[in-house]
Each structure stands twice: as C-alpha cells, then as structure tokens.
Amino acid sequence: MISERVKQVAPSQTLELNKKVAEGLAAGRNIIGLNSGEPDFNTPAPIIEAAHRAMLDGKTKYTEARGMLALREAIVTKLKDDNKIAYSSDDIIVTTGAKFALFTGLLALCNPGDEVIVPKPCWVSYVEMIRLADAVPVTVPVHSDWSLDTDAIEGAITAKTRVIIINSPNNPTGAVYGEDAMRRVADIADRHDLFLISDEVYEKLNYGDKPHVSPAAFSDDIKKRTLTVNGFSKAYAMTGWRVGYAAGPRDVIRSMSTIQSHATSNVASFSQWASIEALRSCDAHVEYMKKTFEERRDYAHGRLQRLPGVQCSLPEGAFYLFPNISGLFGKSDNGCVIEDSPAFAEYLLDTADVALVPGNAFESPEGIRLSYAVSMETLIDAMDRIEASVYRLK
Ligand SMILES: Cc1ncc(COP(=O)(O)O)c(C=O)c1O
Incomplete structure (x- = not known):
C-alpha cells in the first residue's frame, strides 16, 4: 500500500541510531551519545520568557x-x-x-x-x-x-x-x-x-x-x-x-x-x-556557546589525532568532527572485525557504550561523525572509552 515515492526513501539514519541509543539507555546502559545533531545547551532564558509572555498574552x-x-x-x-x-x-x-x-x-x-x-x-x-x-x-x-x-x-x-x-x-x-x-x-x-x-x-x-x-x-x-x-x-x-x-x-x-x-x-x-x-x-549567549564548542572541538580533535589508524583534520565550524577511520578497516578485537564504518560504530556502541554516526549516512563510508555537543566532562569520558576500544583493535 506504500507509494513508490516513499519506498525509495531511507529513514533518517541518525534518527535510527538515536532510537538504538535510547533503547540502550532505557535498558540501563551508560551510553554516551556523540551522535546527536543538536546543541546540549538549554535555550537561553530570554527566548523562553518571550514564548511564555506570548502565550499569556493570547498569541496562540x-x-x-x-x-x-x-x-x-x-x-x-x-x-x-x-x-x-x-x-x-x-x-x-x-x-x-x-x-x-x-x-x-x-x-x-x-x-x-x-x-x-x-x-x-x-x-x-x-x-x-x-x-x-x-x-x-x-x-x-x-x-x-x-x-x-x-x-x-x-x-x-x-x-x-x-x-x-x-x-x-x-x-x-x-x-x-x-x-x-x-x-x-x-x-x-x-x-x-x-x-x-x-x-x-x-x-x-x-x-x-x-x-x-x-x-x-x-x-x-x-x-x-x-x-x-x-x-x-x-x-x-x-x-x-x-x-x-x-x-x-x-x-x-x-x-x-x-x-x-x-x-x-x-x-x-x-x-x-x-x-x-x-x-x-x-548575541552574547551565542558567543558563549560558540566559545564552549570551540574548546571542546580542540580537545576532541587533539585526542582523535593521536589515535592509530585515525586521521582527522581540524574542522572550522559546526559541532562535528569527521575523522577518516579507513586505517582501522580489517582490524579486529575478540573476533569482531572492523569491515567498515557501520561495523566500527557498532563496535564502539558494544564495547565503549559510545554512539557515533557511520559515514555511510553522509555518503562517505570512510568517515565517522562525532558530535561534540556534550559537556567537556562527558567528552573526556567518551574519548577515554573510544581510545581504549581503538587500542584493543589488532
Ligand atoms: C546541514 C543542516 N541543515 C539543516 C538542518 C535542519 O535544521 P532545523 O530543521 O532544526 O532547523 C540540519 C539539522 O541537523 C543540518 O545539519
């Protein structure tokens, strides 16, 4: 009953992954999601207050x-x-x-x-x-x-x-x-x-x-x-x-x-x-968020760059890193072979409880996307876990 138009369209792969992470979290796993495409900050208070005022004023x-x-x-x-x-x-x-x-x-x-x-x-x-x-x-x-x-x-x-x-x-x-x-x-x-x-x-x-x-x-x-x-x-x-x-x-x-x-x-x-x-x-809120993102970018980029088999150029904008991980393809840990980017994402989710988005979702199968829209504390924890899992690959 489904139209041909819709049949040719794949559901958003990032949303699919979000679902998998949500299921893991609901099952009690301590998963760090670096897969999400949204700032971790709360919406600045003046914006929320303006919405509240509008509602009270009947602008609904x-x-x-x-x-x-x-x-x-x-x-x-x-x-x-x-x-x-x-x-x-x-x-x-x-x-x-x-x-x-x-x-x-x-x-x-x-x-x-x-x-x-x-x-x-x-x-x-x-x-x-x-x-x-x-x-x-x-x-x-x-x-x-x-x-x-x-x-x-x-x-x-x-x-x-x-x-x-x-x-x-x-x-x-x-x-x-x-x-x-x-x-x-x-x-x-x-x-x-x-x-x-x-x-x-x-x-x-x-x-x-x-x-x-x-x-x-x-x-x-x-x-x-x-x-x-x-x-x-x-x-x-x-x-x-x-x-x-x-x-x-x-x-x-x-x-x-x-x-x-x-x-x-x-x-x-x-x-x-x-x-x-x-x-x-x-403007000041935007400036603060930007500065915070920049510090996280520098930190995460430094850690990624030091990983064997991973190449990562310094991004100039947004809140993502997109390292090339093809140097890990063919390596394995405990029988788990990293054949491609989805396999690496699954390996990280299983062994490190960290969620990244495979590059295939972005038409680029040698990459994997890491969002640094999380607190510095969480980012440090995530990078420690990723590093441990990558070092286990032989
Ligand atoms: C490149 C790009 N364009 C557009 C959007 C859509 O943003 P929104 O619909 O939330 O304004 C996104 C969200 O992830 C994005 O990454």
Missing part, C-alpha cells in the same frame, strides 16, 4: 502561513546586518525548521527527474528530500581536505541539472568554504543557469579565520538564483522550537508558502515570538 492563534510580519522583518534586519543581503519581508518565509525550508524549496524548484548536485560528505537529509521531491540526487566528492571541488561540481552538470546545494559550515565535515570557492560555485550556477540553495544553519558556529560567506550577497544576478536557508536550531539551541527560514526570489518564496500553507500552516506562534527575541537580545 494561527499566524500567516509564511510567518508573522514582525519575525520576517527581524530576519530582514539580520540578513542585512550579518550577511549584507538586502531583502524585503515579502522575500522571506518562516518554516518548520530549516529542514522544511529546504524541502519546500526543492518542491518549488524541481520537476520530476531534475538533478540536484550535492557535494559529499553531506547531511543525511538532502539526498532523501531530493528523492521525495521526485528529483535525482547527484553527489559529488569534495577534496580530501574537505574543501569544495568546484571542477567536479561543474563536471557533474547535465542538461537535467537544476539546483546545487551548498552547506557551509558543513555537516558532517565542519568545513567552512571561503569566498573564492563560493564565488566559483556561484559563477558555475550563473553560467549554467542553475539555482543555488545555500544552507547556512551553522553560520554562527565558525571558529576559523574565514568569514562566513552568503552567496546571495555577491550580486543581484546571483541573488536572483539563490535560496538562502538558515534557522534558529543550532545558533540559539532551539532545535525543539522548529523555526527556520528562507530568503530568495519572491516567486520561489510564494510557491514555498503555498506548499507550507497546505502542509503545516504556520510555525507555532509562540516559537515565532521567541525567535524575534533570539535575534533581538541573544
């Missing part, structure tokens, strides 16, 4: 499907101040997380059979969303240092290519793409008349010396063919509030609003009021 009704004007205006100001892009409130849609901005964006832009290019390693959901939109994912490897291979992107273009998705800072690699690479991608999109979706949800978690680049800021021509996607989940520790947004050409935004109006109506009204407060008053 439907809003415009595309999002409240007050929030869209706050987003316009954010995009002008932070990203140097001039949008009006009619160019913005507030969505159920950045996820729904990406999905409705793909639905609005792609006809059946259109191809969407995604540099890999890439976030799990792009490929499945593209398939759900009846389009065809075309994943293209980045360089081994995780920088964009723009020649490979251009080489993958066919008559059916419609969209390129770029994600910087990147999940899972943590790579931040610099201005040169971004300009080259924008130029490719322009020359081949393609649309660009720029997923910038980790914008605020950028630790290196490369400033964040929003391609829509390059020129009016690029802006006309770019959907800038962002959200509140990662920067403001608001994953459960489900607020994201997109800015782009008005006809695309209008089409996305039409889809959203029939699919989910609007983002919860009080989440929208809370998001205005996030943009208005929470």
Whole structure:
C-alpha cells in the first residue's frame, strides 16, 4: 500500500541510531551519545520568557502561513546586518525548521527527474528530500581536505541539472568554504543557469579565520538564483522550537508558502515570538556557546589525532568532527572485525557504550561523525572509552 515515492526513501539514519541509543539507555546502559545533531545547551532564558509572555498574552492563534510580519522583518534586519543581503519581508518565509525550508524549496524548484548536485560528505537529509521531491540526487566528492571541488561540481552538470546545494559550515565535515570557492560555485550556477540553495544553519558556529560567506550577497544576478536557508536550531539551541527560514526570489518564496500553507500552516506562534527575541537580545549567549564548542572541538580533535589508524583534520565550524577511520578497516578485537564504518560504530556502541554516526549516512563510508555537543566532562569520558576500544583493535 506504500507509494513508490516513499519506498525509495531511507529513514533518517541518525534518527535510527538515536532510537538504538535510547533503547540502550532505557535498558540501563551508560551510553554516551556523540551522535546527536543538536546543541546540549538549554535555550537561553530570554527566548523562553518571550514564548511564555506570548502565550499569556493570547498569541496562540494561527499566524500567516509564511510567518508573522514582525519575525520576517527581524530576519530582514539580520540578513542585512550579518550577511549584507538586502531583502524585503515579502522575500522571506518562516518554516518548520530549516529542514522544511529546504524541502519546500526543492518542491518549488524541481520537476520530476531534475538533478540536484550535492557535494559529499553531506547531511543525511538532502539526498532523501531530493528523492521525495521526485528529483535525482547527484553527489559529488569534495577534496580530501574537505574543501569544495568546484571542477567536479561543474563536471557533474547535465542538461537535467537544476539546483546545487551548498552547506557551509558543513555537516558532517565542519568545513567552512571561503569566498573564492563560493564565488566559483556561484559563477558555475550563473553560467549554467542553475539555482543555488545555500544552507547556512551553522553560520554562527565558525571558529576559523574565514568569514562566513552568503552567496546571495555577491550580486543581484546571483541573488536572483539563490535560496538562502538558515534557522534558529543550532545558533540559539532551539532545535525543539522548529523555526527556520528562507530568503530568495519572491516567486520561489510564494510557491514555498503555498506548499507550507497546505502542509503545516504556520510555525507555532509562540516559537515565532521567541525567535524575534533570539535575534533581538541573544548575541552574547551565542558567543558563549560558540566559545564552549570551540574548546571542546580542540580537545576532541587533539585526542582523535593521536589515535592509530585515525586521521582527522581540524574542522572550522559546526559541532562535528569527521575523522577518516579507513586505517582501522580489517582490524579486529575478540573476533569482531572492523569491515567498515557501520561495523566500527557498532563496535564502539558494544564495547565503549559510545554512539557515533557511520559515514555511510553522509555518503562517505570512510568517515565517522562525532558530535561534540556534550559537556567537556562527558567528552573526556567518551574519548577515554573510544581510545581504549581503538587500542584493543589488532
Ligand atoms: C546541514 C543542516 N541543515 C539543516 C538542518 C535542519 O535544521 P532545523 O530543521 O532544526 O532547523 C540540519 C539539522 O541537523 C543540518 O545539519
């Protein structure tokens, strides 16, 4: 009875793993989950207070499907101040997380059979969303240092290519793409008349010396063919509030609003009021979380780098490390052979009670993703356990 559309889509592998970890925890195991894609911090208090106030004030009704004007205006100001892009409130849609901005964006832009290019390693959901939109994912490897291979992107273009998705800072690699690479991608999109979706949800978690680049800021021509996607989940520790947004050409935004109006109506009204407060008053909270993430990144990276068979470049953004673990393939402990990344993830879950996400989930089977969105104390414990298990492999 299940449609062909859904049958071709795999359930989110990270969510599957979360389930396995939850079952282990329920059974009393002391599992450390480094598999999750969300900040461990509580949502900053002013945001929670703003939601509470909104509810008490009766702001609990439907809003415009595309999002409240007050929030869209706050987003316009954010995009002008932070990203140097001039949008009006009619160019913005507030969505159920950045996820729904990406999905409705793909639905609005792609006809059946259109191809969407995604540099890999890439976030799990792009490929499945593209398939759900009846389009065809075309994943293209980045360089081994995780920088964009723009020649490979251009080489993958066919008559059916419609969209390129770029994600910087990147999940899972943590790579931040610099201005040169971004300009080259924008130029490719322009020359081949393609649309660009720029997923910038980790914008605020950028630790290196490369400033964040929003391609829509390059020129009016690029802006006309770019959907800038962002959200509140990662920067403001608001994953459960489900607020994201997109800015782009008005006809695309209008089409996305039409889809959203029939699919989910609007983002919860009080989440929208809370998001205005996030943009208005929470820069210091974001700065604190960023600094804390950076300390953890440095610690975990140092520990990983010293492990035999593991290679890990220093990520410049987001809150993930994505080491190459192919040096462990073929090794074994007590009859358990590490054949691939899922086998290593299972080995760690069984022997160290630590959960990581196998690279296969990111179209990159030689890697494994470790999220450092946990306390330093937990991270130290996790690294001790991982180290002990890796040293047992012969
Ligand atoms: C690269 C990337 N884009 C988008 C999202 C979606 O975020 P949300 O829907 O919570 O705003 C995620 C979440 O993990 C992500 O990693």
